Amino acid sequence: MNNDQLKADNAQYLWHPMAHPGAMKKSTPDIIAKGEGCWIWDVDGHKMLDGVGGLWACNLGHSNKPVRDAIVAQMDELPFYNVFRGTTHVRAIELSKRLVQMMEPEGVATVMFSTGGSDAVEGALKVARQYWKLKGQADRFKFISLRQGYHGVHFGGMSVNGNTNFRRAYEPLLPGCFHVDTPWAYHNPYTDDPIRLGEICAEMLEREIVFQGPDTVAAFIAEPVQGAGGVIVPPPNYWPLVRQICDKYGVLLIADEVVTGFGRSGEMFGTRLWGVNADMWCLAKGISSGYIPLGATAINRRIAEVFDADTTGAASVSHGYTYSAHPIAAAAALATLDQIEALDIPGHAARVGEHLQTRLRKLVDTCAFVGDVRGVGLMLGIEMVSDKAKRTPMTRTSDIPARVAKAAYKAGLMVRISGPNLILSPPLIITREQVDLMCDVLEGAFAAVQEGRA
Ligand SMILES: Cc1ncc(COP(=O)(O)O)c(C=O)c1O
CATH class of the missing domain: 3.90.1150.10 (Aspartate Aminotransferase, domain 1)
Known part of the structure; x- marks a missing residue:
């Protein structure tokens, strides 16, 4: 097929994410x-x-040849099987163990797989709500997040996104989602002193939790460094203060590491950049070097123990995708993690x-x-x-x-x-x-x- 035909076909047949179909027809993407x-x-x-x-x-x-070879070998061994209730497969088991061991310093106990970043976020939000129900605190259903934050495109993630451009066309979204200011040194009406800014924005989070009623807030979700919002790096005191505030009011802390996870920030995980542990981590993208779609929600002991201890059946996770922990993606991720550590x-x-x-x-x-x-x-x-x-x-x-x-x-x-x-x-x-x-x-x-x- 010649290139002009490809461009014409793209315009005629393909809708692009985050783009106006008309604009894509006028100007072909690269x-x-x-x-x-x-x-x-x-x-x-x-x-x-x-x-x-x-x-x-x-x-x-x-x-990357080792990742490519792992994918090809997995195709030959087992191209697909599911991990719903009754079955599992070798690569999913190996990958979950590997991630939990890697995140041992974080206190991670278990991993729930999915097929991308939006899924990983959705899983975390749902597990947060279910955790509080299991704890007998069903009123804790609200989420607080940051302006300019990006957490994917599912209804939950979209509801905690901090950019109205991504939300407006699909509103009304999930009730109970509230946003507070990002500590953004370049654009803020408060101060030029980054440390003071970290304090001010952390105080805003605390005020919002108190205003909502701490016993109604399930979790605070944020990116350790905001990516899609314009690469906004918080001051070094912000995340430690956020962790203190979450602990003070019992609020779960979810780190959306879809971009920052696996080395992009210069640390293996963005939370390590700030010396802070979250309660859940949303992982995707770099986990498989993007070669095959994969998402993961890493869950710490505090949460996992509550699910494990349930004897009523209420802890059954009514969440998952056909392609959760797809064997080819899991094989790619195992090889990717080998490479990340070796290099x-x-x-x-x-x-x-x-x-x-x-x-x-x-x-x-x-x-x-x-x-x-x-x-x-x-x-x-x-x-x-x-x-x-x-x-x-x-x-x-x-x-x-x-x-x-x-x-x-x-x-x-x-x-x-x-x-x-x-x-x-x-x-x-x-x-x-x-x-x-x-x-x-x-x-x-x-x-x-x-x-x-x-
Ligand atoms: C921080 C963050 N969370 C979630 C997502 C959504 O991931 P996906 O596009 O794989 O669904 C993204 C995507 O860029 C992201 O940057």
């Missing part, structure tokens, strides 16, 4: 045809560094990530429309502004973010634009030389747009 290591090629043969990592997912790059992926992400952050932070000084560059490890956001002094983010009507992305694409780097933010989340195996190449391309792209050459 069609990616091949991947190898940190490189991708589009259907026209144009070669680029993958600054997106698939979608925060292909942490081992696009051609010290979190340590590598921390080291090359620091270089990436240091180089690109200079854009704030050199580019008239870059307001903020923020991130940690190999997750980085560049916020474009229409007024630097007032920190006014560029609106959707500005063509500048798209022009920067296009210039980068032409020069050999795939990036992602989300609102006013350019987001980078390359494979975690990226080398320092490739990071330099990525920075060279981006500096050139911003300069070209600023000078009207692109």
